[in-house]
Amino acid sequence: MRERLLAAEQVVGFVWRDGALHVLDQRHLPAEQVWHACHSVVAVATLLADGAVVGASASLICGAYALVLGARQRMDEGGDWDAGLDIDAQVLTDAGVSVVGIERVQQHMHRRLARARPGAQPLAVLEDEARGIHQRDREANLAMAQFGVELIRSFQGNLQNLLSIGCAGAMASGGFGTALAVIRGAQLEGLLERCYLGEGRPLLQGARLAAWELSEEGIAVALSADCALAHVMKTRGTTWAIVGAEQIAANGDVFGVIGTYQLAVAAMHHGVRLMVVAPSSVIDLQAENGEECFHDLGHAPLAYPDSERVAGVGRVEPQFDVTPADLVDFLVTEKGVIERPDAAKLAQLMSRERLH
Template identity: 55%
Template sequence: MRDRLLAAEKVKAIDWREDALYLLDQRSLPFEANWVACLSAASVAQAIRTMVVRGAPAIGISAAYALVLGAREHLAAGVDWRAALEADFTLLAQSRPTAPNLLWALQRMRERAARVKRGDDPLPALEAEARAIHESDREANLTMAQLGVDLIRKQQGNAQTILTHCHTGALATGGFGTALGVIRGAFLEGMVERVYTGETRPWLQGARLTAWELAHEGIPVTLSTDSAAAHILKTKGITWVIVGADRICANGDVINKIGTYQMAVAAMHHGVRFMVVAASSVIDMSVPTGDELPIEERDASELLEIGGRRIEADVSAYNPVFDVTPSDLIDVIVTEKGAVERPDAAKLAQLMCRKRLH
């Protein structure tokens, strides 16, 4: 399957070339494919904050390259690059606080910077580390796709009708996607009849990104409102719900795009298996349960304004970005280290001790 996925690759969101980071602006898709050139750590942090780039893996990769840009900027200015880079670490860490990939990638870059000898040029080492983080995610995507497809084949075989949520494809990662990577792989194996995806309000990642990626590759896809999920599970013969994760807690609770929790509840009611696909860097063993984490909220204007015009002057709005899906609603978590069925704290601790499968 690896060779078939590589041959089918059409979409990428991150491009490091000519000593700059280019990010495909996901705010303008599917209408325009605009690339944003980032030449500093601050410009990458701004791109993360403003949703130019989104998806936990893609955010982490972008932050790694941002530190290369930061170090280059500080060296050109003739300042102490080590001290100046700490401010970049802080700025980037605050750009999207929920995704642990961001902090994981920043810490990995910090550790690599610490190993640079005094007086040596840090840029080759930092760039090599950022490239390694990027390539590692790409390889993880390939491994997860194979593991997820094997699970689908083992449980139900061909003729899959899949429901997914938000966006977990190539645009959100350094490779082929997490949940969408599994769906891509299953389609290449002739196992997918149709994929249903909700809009994912208010940013419409499902409508603008997921549907676009799937249609772009000839995978049959049907778009619906988010609120149609339970009805679709009841009436459309869904065989799997496959989603990604922005963070997974030590006990297997999953923090993902708002709406995931209610989809998991509906899936259990209808006897549909629920798969979470995410790199192991998303698993945060320092957080015991999902109840320990504050849920990020975005500005109320995303709900109260359409085209820059306020739709109602006298109401407030609650705009949580994520929700927590309890582990007892999840059938399997797929990572590049392996798959964990009926996840709990003991199984995840054991998983994190393993080496990668690729």
Template identity: 45%
Template sequence: MTISPTPTRDHDTVRAVQWQGDRLRLLDQRLLPGEERWIDCRDAAAVTQAIRDLVVRGAPAIGIAAAWGVVLAAQQGQSLDDVLVMLRAARPTAVNLMWALDRMKARIAAGADAAALEREAQAIQDEDLAANRHMGELGAALIAPGSGVLTHCNTGSLATAGYGTALGVIRAGVAAGRIHRVYAGETRPWQQGARLTMYELVRDGIPAQLIADSAAAHLMKSGAVQWVIVGADRIAANGDTANKIGTYQLAIAAKYHGVKFMVVAPSSTVDMATATGEEIEIELRDPAELLATAGRRTVVDGAQAWNPVFDVAPAELITAIVTERGVIERPDAIAMQAMFGS
């Protein structure tokens, strides 16, 4: 099934999370770019499984999907306390999941019925899209005209309500004529950069080149890149940032080569209750994901693997954190508290 382009702004045509009134329709991101298949989740258990199995991925999109899972449970008269626990356990690192569920829980505690919960979930989704557009403008304004950028994993419309976080900055930067060269790392082992980011960039007419993850430092040395732009799954109170595995080594290489490093994420990704990155739980997934490609084993039988999904880039390696609330340059605990403290 082909995705119908959405008439919004230039370079933004994908909507991967779609509420249908009595079910949640998700574009199965495990099959892209080879096949565009939609999955209909008709209950909260199906939404939970879709989050766990990476049908839907990207911190904001996970939170949005979970909110709709609560709506389905309310429509079907399920125990919402049990459903909240089930959904919360689907992925441990992305704080947006917990944030969205806490927001739904507060509405439940206030006596919201299924219709009110549906309005709340829609508000979460609409607010994310608006935040992404604003972050795109803020982040693009930091980039000098004629720049080259490198991004990691997928942070676009597939990972959000639309437009994207880091990819939203790239979209805005390209539209404004500030970004002239875009590079995407492949992002092993699930190859979100190769499969998903390149899919979005090509689909929306943004010229880009794919690189092997291991080519990033060499690319920076060449002078072709002035910014690394990434998303986040959790930002600690001191600015340390958890993101897709491989982000930390990009931050180190960028610092060495004098390349600026931008983290782009909505304020729902900021976790002021987590003091530093050392406290962030790093999800470990099945080692088999590293031992195979597209379901076919590529490593000798008997080999072992270690498969962390995220790592943490220390705040001192980050040039700027961009959220819809504003930009924090040279982030630290004081600057984070000033913008996000209660």
């Protein structure tokens, strides 16, 4: 399946080419494809802060390439490029890149520099490591797709209706996505009849991004209002709800796009299995549980023009929510699969080497 996924790849969210980071501006999709060529940290950070890139993995990989751009600019100006990495990392975290994630990127870069052969050009080493971070994410996507498809096949080997929310796809990652990579794989393996997507209020990631991604690859997609997804489960014979995650706590609680929690509750009621697909890098063993540790639920205003709003009425506008671990049937990572995740199983998973 890996080779077929690679051969079928059509959608990418960013490309490192000719010493610049070229970013597809997701704000303009699906109406038009607008690409930006970024030659500086500031250019990348501005796009990230303004919402041109959605997804923790995609933002982090763009951040890795941005550190290369910053180092090159300082070298050209005769500045201290090494000390500049910390300054540029702060610029990126201010733009929304994960603090823990960018610290890991810096650690990887420093280790590569320390291991580099005598006389190696530091900029070439940094660029090679950024490419490596990108490639490792792609490989993780492929591994998760394989694991997820094996789960789908093992429970019911014929054509199935799958369901997702948000856009855990190629543009949110370094390659094929997490949840949408599994759906792509199911299509290639002849297991997918139709993918039902929620709109993804309030940012409409499902309607604008996930639907576009899948339709670009010829996958049968049907879009639904988020509030109708329970009805879809009841009437369309859905077998799996497949979602991504922004963070996962040590006990298995899932921090994901808003609507994941209510989707999980509806799935439990209708006997639909919930599969959370996410790289092991988002598992935070220092966060004991989601309810106490994932406080920042973000903020995304409801998509109504001012003329349609009732004056004086308060609004609840979280961009993310927390799904308790006991609603998750399977957690799929590049290291393997956990059924009914809990603290002991997650700790054991994180001690493994990557399986693929």
